Every structure is written in structure tokens, then in C-alpha cells.
Amino acid sequence: MTITVVAGVIEDTGRFLLTRRPEGTHLAGLWEFPGGKVHPGESHADALRRELLEELDVVASVGELVYEVVHHYPERSVALHFYRCVLLGAPRPLLGQEMAWVERAQLKALPFPEADTELVDRLSQSASA
Numbered sequence: 001m002t003i004t005v006v007a008g009v010i011e012d013t014g015r016f017l018l019t020r021r022p023e024g025t026h027l028a029g030l031w032e033f034p035g036g037k038v039h040p041g042e043s044h045a046d047a048l049r050r051e052l053l054e055e056l057d058v059v060a061s062v063g064e065l066v067y068e069v070v071h072h073y074p075e076r077s078v079a080l081h082f083y084r085c086v087l088l089g090a091p092r093p094l095l096g097q098e099m100a101w102v103e104r105a106q107l108k109a110l111p112f113p114e115a116d117t118e119l120v121d122r123l124s125q126s127a128s129a
Contacts, residue, residue: 007035
């Protein structure tokens, strides 16, 4: 079974909003673009707005699809859909997760899930990715 996941590519003045997966979760300790699983019957945009509100207490405007990939981990497969988002307010982590604004040039220095590698490469190389 493939799990459908949406994530927000949130950029502000050349920095990207990232969160770190908490201990006890799949891929714990890795940095990621915030988001989560899509519930049955939920649109990608609705799921992403819900996840950003639940995780970061912030309302978001969901824009265009930036990148998508299906990745097979040993324990599960995920279909990831990354959307450009604009936040309407200041995010604050609600689930005890780390949160950081990371400069474009520093993205590749952080540990990300394998599924995010191509997107991180693209964002690192382009000022308009």
C-alpha cells in the first residue's frame, strides 16, 4: 500500500521552513518540509492546510505543485506531493518538533529522507525553484 503525503515548500527571503521528525516516528531525526498524510476523501490542498494548522498553528495558502515522487522505503511506500505555500501568520511548533528557517545554501548540509533528495537538490541550485 502506498501512503499519500503532502508537504509545503515554504520560502521566505531565501530561507525554507523545515521541521525535524520527532523520536519514535518513521525517519526520526531527519529534516523535512512540513505536512502529512492525506485522509480519504480529502484534497491535497485541504490536507496540507489541515496539517500545517495542526503541526504549526498557522493558516496557509496552498499554491502550485512543485515536485512529486513515489518512493519505496523497506517498510512502506509513499507518494509525496510538494506544494508551494504562503503562510498567513507566524508558525510555531505544536507537537514538540524542532522547526527552523534554513538558508537555500544550507539545505544540502541537513539530513533529509531519501524521498526528498531530488527536491532538495533542485531547491539548492535555483533561486526560483
